[in-house]
Amino acid sequence: MTISNIILILLIVGVAALIIYFHIKSKKDAEIVTNIDVDDQTYTLQQMIEFIKRRLDEITKINLYDIGLSEEELVRRKSKKYELKKALKGCTYGDVNDKKYVKELIYDLLAKEYGVNEMNISKAIPFDIPSLLTAQDKFDILIYIYKKEFGYEALSEMIRKYQLDEFKYIQGETKPCYVITEDEINEIYEKENIELLFTDKLNIVVQRIYQQYKGYSSIDEIRDMNIDGVSGRCIWIT
Amino acid sequence: MSIITFWNGTDDEVGTTTSSVAFATQMAIEHNIKVLLLSTSLNDSSIKDSFWPENKKKSFGFFADTRNKMIENNGLEGLERVIRSNRITPETIKDYTKIVLKNRLEILLGIDGEGETLQKQYMLIQETYPEIIELADRYYDMVIVDLDNKIKTSTRLEILQKSHIIVAMTSQRLKSIQKIDNLIKQNNILNEENTIITIGKYMDDTRYNAKNITRNLLKKRDIINTIPYNNLLFEATQEGKIIDLYFNFIRLREKDENYYFVKEIKRLYANIKGKIELLQMQRKI
Numbered sequence A: 001m002t003i004s005n006i007i008l009i010l011l012i013v014g015v016a017a018l019i020i021y022f023h024i025k026s027k028k029d030a031e032i033v034t035n036i037d038v039d040d041q042t043y044t045l046q047q048m049i050e051f052i053k054r055r056l057d058e059i060t061k062i063n064l065y066d067i068g069l070s071e072e073e074l075v076r077r078k079s080k081k082y083e084l085k086k087a088l089k090g091c092t093y094g095d096v097n098d099k100k101y102v103k104e105l106i107y108d109l110l111a112k113e114y115g116v117n118e119m120n121i122s123k124a125i126p127f128d129i130p131s132l133l134t135a136q137d138k139f140d141i142l143i144y145i146y147k148k149e150f151g152y153e154a155l156s157e158m159i160r161k162y163q164l165d166e167f168k169y170i171q172g173e174t175k176p177c178y179v180i181t182e183d184e185i186n187e188i189y190e191k192e193n194i195e196l197l198f199t200d201k202l203n204i205v206v207q208r209i210y211q212q213y214k215g216y217s218s219i220d221e222i223r224d225m226n227i228d229g230v231s232g233r234c235i236w237i238t
Numbered sequence B: 001m002s003i004i005t006f007w008n009g010t011d012d013e014v015g016t017t018t019s020s021v022a023f024a025t026q027m028a029i030e031h032n033i034k035v036l037l038l039s040t041s042l043n044d045s046s047i048k049d050s051f052w053p054e055n056k057k058k059s060f061g062f063f064a065d066t067r068n069k070m071i072e073n074n075g076l077e078g079l080e081r082v083i084r085s086n087r088i089t090p091e092t093i094k095d096y097t098k099i100v101l102k103n104r105l106e107i108l109l110g111i112d113g114e115g116e117t118l119q120k121q122y123m124l125i126q127e128t129y130p131e132i133i134e135l136a137d138r139y140y141d142m143v144i145v146d147l148d149n150k151i152k153t154s155t156r157l158e159i160l161q162k163s164h165i166i167v168a169m170t171s172q173r174l175k176s177i178q179k180i181d182n183l184i185k186q187n188n189i190l191n192e193e194n195t196i197i198t199i200g201k202y203m204d205d206t207r208y209n210a211k212n213i214t215r216n217l218l219k220k221r222d223i224i225n226t227i228p229y230n231n232l233l234f235e236a237t238q239e240g241k242i243i244d245l246y247f248n249f250i251r252l253r254e255k256d257e258n259y260y261f262v263k264e265i266k267r268l269y270a271n272i273k274g275k276i277e278l279l280q281m282q283r284k285i
Helices: A003-030 A045-061 A071-092 A096-113 A135-161 A182-192 A198-213 A217-224 B016-030 B046-051 B075-084 B090-094 B116-126 B129-139 B153-162 B174-186 B210-218 B231-239 B242-249 B259-281
Strands: B002-008 B035-039 B098-101 B105-108 B142-147 B165-170 B195-202 B225-228
Touching (some): A045 A096, A071 A096, A096 A198, A135 A182, A135 A198, B002 B016, B002 B129, B002 B153, B002 B259, B016 B046, B016 B105, B016 B142, B016 B195, B016 B225, B016 B242, B016 B259, B046 B242, B075 B116, B075 B129, B090 B129, B129 B142, B129 B153, B142 B153, B165 B259, B195 B259, B225 B259
Parallel strands (some): B002 B165, B165 B195, B195 B225
16 A cells, blocks of 8 residues: 555545534534523513524424434424414414414523523513513503403403593693503502512513514504404604 | 323332333233323433433533523423413324334323422423323323322322222232222222222232232232232333333243233233223213
């Protein structure tokens, strides 16, 4: 065996090793989110939404043929993947059960994969400092608590209890109208004196993420209530 | 089409899980039926370890597993999500089980993990067990439940009430057997029609053997059921080789010392079958 033969063999072996290395590395990198880098922004709503989007995308787009499953396992995994895809599609049309399923999945993803806990959940919504809560935060908390007790009658119950369906004058308007103002929400929130458990807080965050990602934004929860309907209009400002 | 629950009615260690594993495996191998073994435990890997050897995770170098903890999509944890969203059907359950023998034996594993959140989740999942068992019964020919005594009393009672047959496991201690027998006589949770007292980890070479216990303590004609202690079974449950063991057991002759174990499980099945047929005749199931 000449020197050139040995060099050639080493070269071929080296190239083969490199190809295998990069092949395995690319597969590893492609598979699921690796470590989550924790910084100040990690547990903000925006970052959480990004994470959920990415993870749900990965779960629904994973190539099952690559995992090397048995025939029966493959059929079952396909069925579960199809189930999730169906739920993700169905929830955009307002299906309550699909919405519930997607929300449960988001809940588990945040609690078990993203590491949301009692300490960091307030970075998404400042539950511990009421003065920092926006009117929407407060309304989300209130509707969650009422929904726990009254189910789909939550909104009606809240309106009835605080007589929010009265004709009233608001600043800058000449005619009275039916309206629920920010001040009223703040007042109700103060009166209710709500104490939340971690699971409640996470459920509220999950709802917020869901309504921004898949749901109907701020009217998402209201839409599900036992009400005649929701109507909206666009005001074009030129 | 039958729910058989293995329940330890005493405070002794009687090998309830191992007995349910052995029974389920023998049923799946000997009879052409679809069996589901359902674990109701928290952080108990006995069933998993009996069928699959533990995977040693690569913890260093290029092949190290760098993935974070992923959410569980299998077992009760995955299934619970489906239940919470009211999407469960009898056919859905099979998607969350682990296959041991295709179209014969499947396992719905319990919950594994650590932390307070998991404890809370376990408490929530417990509530869904009766529903899961009832739905699984519509899909599988036999649902075998390994009932953990850690689950709360109301749920435990509900599962026992839903079971067609209760295999009440006890140790060989006379007081334990007496306790179960008294429970049956009270006719409250257990009753003669659907309960089979079975001695777990049974040893025959003692004065307190099945024959004497039946004759002197229970004062009955049919000899009490037993699941004898078996060394090979114990080893197989540690090494994840229970299926291999049972394929060897098929070839056993009467002279073999392990034959008694297989024979006793066959006798248990015969008794269960007899009781089920009787219940069906009485139109109670």
